[in-house]
Amino acid sequence: MASTTLGVLKSALDWASITLNAPFARAVVFGVPIGGHYVVEALLGVAIFFLLFQKSYNPPRQPLTEREVDELCDDWHPEPLIPPITEDMLYAPPVLESAAGPHAVINGKDTVNFASANYLGLIGHEKLLESCTASLEKYGVGSCGPRGFYGTIDVHLDCEDRISRFLGTPDSILYSYGLSTTFSAIPAFCKKGDVIVVDEGVHWGIQNGLHLSRSTVVFFKHNDMNSLEHALERITRENNRASKKRRYIVVEALYQNSGQIAPLDVIIRLREKYRFRVLLDESNSFGVLGGSGRGLTEHYDIPVEKIDIITASMGHSLVSDGGFCTGNARVVDHQRLSSSGYVFSASLPPYLASAAITAIDILEENPDLITKLKDNVALLCQGLANIEGLSIVSDPLSPLIFLKLNNSTGFFNEDLKLLETIADRMLKEDSVFVAASKRSIIDKCNLPAGLRVFVSAAHSESDLLKACESLKRVSASVLTGIN
Amino acid sequence: MITIPYTTALTTYISYGLLFAFGQFRDFFRKIFDWFSTNGLQGYAPICLGLEDFYVRRLYLRIQDCFGRPIASAPDGWIDVVERYSNDYNKTLKRTTKTTRCLNLGSYNYLGFAASDEYCTPRVIDSLNEYSASTCSSRVDGGTTVLHTELEESVARFVGKPAAIVFGMGYVTNSAILPVLIGKKGLIVSDSLNHNSIVKGSQGSGATVRVFQHNSPSHLEEVLREQITKGQPRTHRPWKKIIVVVEGIYSMEGELCKLPEIIAVCKKYKAYVYLDEAHSIGAVGKTGKGVCELLGVDTADVDIMMGTFTKSFGSCGGYIASSKEVIQYLKYACPAHLYGTSISPPAAQQILSAVKVILGEDGSSRGAQKLAQIRENSNFFRSELIKMGFEVLGDNDSPVMPIMLYNPAKIPAFSRLCLKQNVAIVTVAFPATPLLLARARICISAAHTKEDLTRALEVISRVGDLVGVKYFPAEPNKEEWQENNVQGGAKLD
Numbered sequence: 001m002a003s004t005t006l007g008v009l010k011s012a013l014d015w016a017s018i019t020l021n022a023p024f025a026r027a028v029v030f031g032v033p034i035g036g037h038y039v040v041e042a043l044l045g046v047a048i049f050f051l052l053f054q055k056s057y058n059p060p061r062q063p064l065t066e067r068e069v070d071e072l073c074d075d076w077h078p079e080p081l082i083p084p085i086t087e088d089m090l091y092a093p094p095v096l097e098s099a100a101g102p103h104a105v106i107n108g109k110d111t112v113n114f115a116s117a118n119y120l121g122l123i124g125h126e127k128l129l130e131s132c133t134a135s136l137e138k139y140g141v142g143s144c145g146p147r148g149f150y151g152t153i154d155v156h157l158d159c160e161d162r163i164s165r166f167l168g169t170p171d172s173i174l175y176s177y178g179l180s181t182t183f184s185a186i187p188a189f190c191k192k193g194d195v196i197v198v199d200e201g202v203h204w205g206i207q208n209g210l211h212l213s214r215s216t217v218v219f220f221k222h223n224d225m226n227s228l229e230h231a232l233e234r235i236t237r238e239n240n241r242a243s244k245k246r247r248y249i250v251v252e253a254l255y256q257n258s259g260q261i262a263p264l265d266v267i268i269r270l271r272e273k274y275r276f277r278v279l280l281d282e283s284n285s286f287g288v289l290g291g292s293g294r295g296l297t298e299h300y301d302i303p304v305e306k307i308d309i310i311t312a313s314m315g316h317s318l319v320s321d322g323g324f325c326t327g328n329a330r331v332v333d334h335q336r337l338s339s340s341g342y343v344f345s346a347s348l349p350p351y352l353a354s355a356a357i358t359a360i361d362i363l364e365e366n367p368d369l370i371t372k373l374k375d376n377v378a379l380l381c382q383g384l385a386n387i388e389g390l391s392i393v394s395d396p397l398s399p400l401i402f403l404k405l406n407n408s409t410g411f412f413n414e415d416l417k418l419l420e421t422i423a424d425r426m427l428k429e430d431s432v433f434v435a436a437s438k439r440s441i442i443d444k445c446n447l448p449a450g451l452r453v454f455v456s457a458a459h460s461e462s463d464l465l466k467a468c469e470s471l472k473r474v475s476a477s478v479l480t481g482i483n
Numbered sequence: 484m485i486t487i488p489y490t491t492a493l494t495t496y497i498s499y500g501l502l503f504a505f506g507q508f509r510d511f512f513r514k515i516f517d518w519f520s521t522n523g524l525q526g527y528a529p530i531c532l533g534l535e536d537f538y539v540r541r542l543y544l545r546i547q548d549c550f551g552r553p554i555a556s557a558p559d560g561w562i563d564v565v566e567r568y569s570n571d572y573n574k575t576l577k578r579t580t581k582t583t584r585c586l587n588l589g590s591y592n593y594l595g596f597a598a599s600d601e602y603c604t605p606r607v608i609d610s611l612n613e614y615s616a617s618t619c620s621s622r623v624d625g626g627t628t629v630l631h632t633e634l635e636e637s638v639a640r641f642v643g644k645p646a647a648i649v650f651g652m653g654y655v656t657n658s659a660i661l662p663v664l665i666g667k668k669g670l671i672v673s674d675s676l677n678h679n680s681i682v683k684g685s686q687g688s689g690a691t692v693r694v695f696q697h698n699s700p701s702h703l704e705e706v707l708r709e710q711i712t713k714g715q716p717r718t719h720r721p722w723k724k725i726i727v728v729v730e731g732i733y734s735m736e737g738e739l740c741k742l743p744e745i746i747a748v749c750k751k752y753k754a755y756v757y758l759d760e761a762h763s764i765g766a767v768g769k770t771g772k773g774v775c776e777l778l779g780v781d782t783a784d785v786d787i788m789m790g791t792f793t794k795s796f797g798s799c800g801g802y803i804a805s806s807k808e809v810i811q812y813l814k815y816a817c818p819a820h821l822y823g824t825s826i827s828p829p830a831a832q833q834i835l836s837a838v839k840v841i842l843g844e845d846g847s848s849r850g851a852q853k854l855a856q857i858r859e860n861s862n863f864f865r866s867e868l869i870k871m872g873f874e875v876l877g878d879n880d881s882p883v884m885p886i887m888l889y890n891p892a893k894i895p896a897f898s899r900l901c902l903k904q905n906v907a908i909v910t911v912a913f914p915a916t917p918l919l920l921a922r923a924r925i926c927i928s929a930a931h932t933k934e935d936l937t938r939a940l941e942v943i944s945r946v947g948d949l950v951g952v953k954y955f956p957a958e959p960n961k962e963e964w965q966e967n968n969v970q971g972g973a974k975l976d
Contacts, residue, residue: 064712069708069712072711072712073707073708073711073712073751073752076711076721076722076752076753077753078722078723078724078725078753078754078755079723079724080724081664081724081755081786081787081809082664082808082809082812083812085808085811085812088815089811089812089814089815089816090811091623091814091815093622093623093624093625093626093627094625094627095627095628095629095631095632096618096625096627096628096629097628097629098613098614098628099613099614099615099618099628099828100614100615100617100618100619100620100625100626100628101615104625113625115620115624115625116618116619116620116624116625116626117619117620118619123615123617123619124615128615128616129611129612129615129616132611132616132829133608133611133612136599136604136607136608136611136829137599137604137608138556138557139556139557140557140558140559140596140597140598140599140600140604140797141596141597141603141607141797141798141799141829141830141833142596142597142792142793142796142797142798142799142830142833143558143590143793143799144558144590144591144592144597144793144794144797145558145589145590145591145793147551148550148551148909148915149550149589149590149909149911149924150552150554150558150562150564150587150589150590150907150909151558151590152551152552152553152554153553153554153555153558154553154554154555154565154578156553157553157578176652176654176799177651177652177654177655177823177824178823178824179652179655179659179818179819179822179823179824180652180654180655180658183658189530189531203822204818204822205822208658208659208662208687208818211686211687211689212683212686212687244528245528246527246528246529246530247527247528256822275527277527277530308530313824315617315619315824316619319615319616319617319619320616320617321616321617321651321824321826321827330530330531331530333539334530334531334536334539336551337538337539337543337914338536338539340654340679340680340683341654341655343679343914343915344654344678344679344680344915345652345653345654345680346591346653346791346793346794346799348799349798349799349827349830351611351616351829352616352617352827355616355617433625435620435623435624435625438623438821439821440663440816440817440818440821440822441663441816442662442663442666442816442818443818443821452624454619454620
């Protein structure tokens with residue numbers, strides 16, 4: 001069978017070559033006999049050559065005429081600049097008629113203030129006011145320029161030295177606003193391709209920094225070290241070039257969105273295992289945690305050099321404004337030319353730098369402020385232990401006490417409305433001022449809403465008891481309908 | 484547009500080339516040394532990548548002393564510049580206790596509110612005692628005091644808009660507002676020389692960003708036409724909205740925005756206008772109300788007006804002024820309002836008082852005098868500089884005047900020589916300007932007297948001759964010129 005097919009094929013090929021060769025069977029050019037297939041190949045070559053030099057097919061282009069463009073432009077109607085104002089958006093915060101100290105005047109009434117992060121109770125401290133007044137008289141209010149262009153005033157440098165001396169770091173750098181500290185510092189060190197592992201509960205300043213850095217961002221579950229380890233493990237495993245990239249773990253020491261404290265000892269163990277750098281935001285823990293207020297590193301008794309970059313806002317315990325970033329000389333010097341919020345912004349008003357220096361001085365001289373604060377926190381936590389309808393999610397040591405609803409409605413805005421009702425009634429009925437945690441529409445954090453109670457060392461025992469009672473009474477009355 | 488003379492461009496390129504070559508040469512040896520002394524951090528990528536800080540290590544550090552000079556006084560007309568020294572070829576600079584009194588041509592102290600003021604300072608100190616230095620809270624929690632609401636009303640009235648919102652920092656104002664107003668599926672059309680805060684705000688918003696040539700309404704129109712017809716990239720759906728972002732006075736060029744033309748274009752194409760008046764508010768216009776007043780633009784035509792208090796008002800912070808609804812929405816949605824510490828009460832009081840002085844509500848005419856003074860000072864200084872043959876950028880009435888230097892070697896020379904003769908001048912180089920277009924920048928203040936300015940002009944002229952930055956022929960002195968003409972005429976007779 002096979003042999004007959006082969007035979008037929010062979011005879012067919014023979015026949016083809018004979019017919020091909022037939023016209024030029026005896027043609028010899030320069031001693032080379034020309035087979036018919038050469039002719040065919042030459043013809044094919046000519047055809048290819050011809051096709052190559054043909055113009056490629058171009059669909060006729062029909063650009064829009066000016067009139068059509070005009071019509072399109074006329075047809076286009078933009079959305080309004082903002083969405084329509086709904087009732088949710090009409091919230092107006094209470095207006096203080098005095099300093100935001102432990103007691104503030106609202107609507108002419110003396111109110112216990114639990115809405116200001118005046119942790120150490122330094123608002124209205126005489127020494128602070130004195131140093132600010134002296135500074136205002138000498139330097140005026142604003143610095144009228146960025147740091148590079150005669151906006152560096154000697155108190156800025158003194159303040160940077162003071163912070164480094166207090167924390168035991170080689171150098172620090174001042175920013176003129178707390179919020180801008182993280183979102184300028186992060187893009188200075190992370191670029192496209194770098195990897196950042198970050199807690200999902202970080203505040204907007206960090207989120208914006210991550211976005212601006214364009215790095216690869218991996219989130220782990222809020223304050224969950226197993227989730228962090230998984231993330232680190234996965235990145236190291238999946239990415240064999242990982243060691244060539246800069247890798248960071250970004251965490252907050254005391255989360256503004258939940259009041260929880262990051263377990264730094266575990267984080268340090270993990271960072272050493274997987275070789276990541278750590279960026280720690282101490283905005284709410286600086287001056288609060290640790291025996292002398294040096295923050296989370298002191299709290300866990302970890303040498304400060306183990307953290308590569310520490311940022312903090314000075315608008316909380318230091319009752320000033322602005323922020324700082326501290327670390328080794330290389331970290332700080334790099335920011336002086338690469339951090340956009342530092343280079344392109346006017347510097348901190350000098351009187352606020354003096355305020356920060358004096359606040360650190362006061363803190364160092366009076367370590368009992370921190371013990372007083374801890375006592376107050378413990379007292380309030382104890383008082384709120386069996387509150388109805390709400391539960392404390394914050395760490396027992398955190399002066400930012402975060403209460404979330406036991407039975408959430410499932411919608412952030414609905415929860416917030418309930419909490420705002422509680423806060424509102426507490427203010428009106430008992431003159432106790434607490435704030436619900438509002439969230440911007442561009443904030444990607446998805447932790448539950450809650451009431452934030454900022455405890456201060458300056459609150460007296462009766463203030464705290466009053467707050468406890470009021471919170472319990474009002475929350476029970478507001479939430480019983482739901483529970 | 485800046486046109487660089489051919490030879491200057493060539494020499495500038497050669498200079499940077501040389502600096503780059505020597506930098507690389509030194510880096511090469513550095514690497515060899517580093518190879519012998521391995522550092523302890525194994526397994527970590529370097530925190531600053533090699534070329535990322537090449538510019539800092541090899542170029543900037545050499546002239547570090549020209550930037551960030553600390554001062555030991557208020558940034559007024561005259562300042563005490565702290566002397567620094569270096570023992571390691573400029574790598575680190577150490578402060579001394581010695582200071583030199585210098586004429587300040589660097590700070591944005593346009594109206595002279597930087598130093599203590601007879602009207603403002605007592606009120607500021609009162610506010611400090613009453614409200615303390617900080618509220619330790621954001622505006623929506625416990626950070627709104629009576630001062631804050633009063634400030635917002637006052638700013639809205641001053642700017643000429645129905646409502647305003649204030650923030651604790653100017654940079655944050657731009658970079659936190661733009662993401663709220665516009666998101667994906669939106670388009671931001673931005674001037675090519677807009678400030679970094681606008682650039683970062685646009686990046687943060689996730690909107691598509693297109694750039695139009697600096698201050699060119701015709702190119703803006705071209706970009707808008709093209710973008711509206713094309714729609715969003717890839718999907719080609721129409722844009723949700725378009726925001727055009729411009730500045731009132733460009734701080735590195737001293738140029739005024741061509742606002743009337745740009746607004747006309749935006750109106751035609753239904754784009755929203757976002758005007759950043761960081762440098763112009765308080766400094767220009769008959770009553771200090773910024774470029775809108777100066778160029779005769781109705782503030783109702785500008786959708787969003789942004790500005791800062793750092794410059795003319797001698798304080799800190801920034802504002803957005805717009806319609807009542809927009810402000811209400813921003814108060815609901817803007818992260819800087821919800822999370823940022825509210826503006827420090829004494830700083831708020833400084834702004835309130837400064838606005839009162841400018842409007843003459845303090846019962847004196849000091850505000851009007853200051854405004855007249857800064858206009859006169861600016862125009863006098865600018866015309867004199869141009870007469871001397873410097874290449875000065877910017878428009879009349881603008882208190883910012885950059886003098887082009889170009890060559891990298893001229894930056895430190897100009898700055899150091901001026902400082903030696905007690906004139907503190909800002910020199911600007913990369914990253915604040917393009918690499919080739921290094922310049923010295925002068926900011927005129929109402930706190931300068933005529934004698935101050937004449938002295939400064941003498942110094943700058945002398946230094947300019949020495950350094951060689953008078954790129955244009957000097958205009959002959961008017962009297963001399965007339966005399967020559969008369970003599971010439973006489974000869975002819």
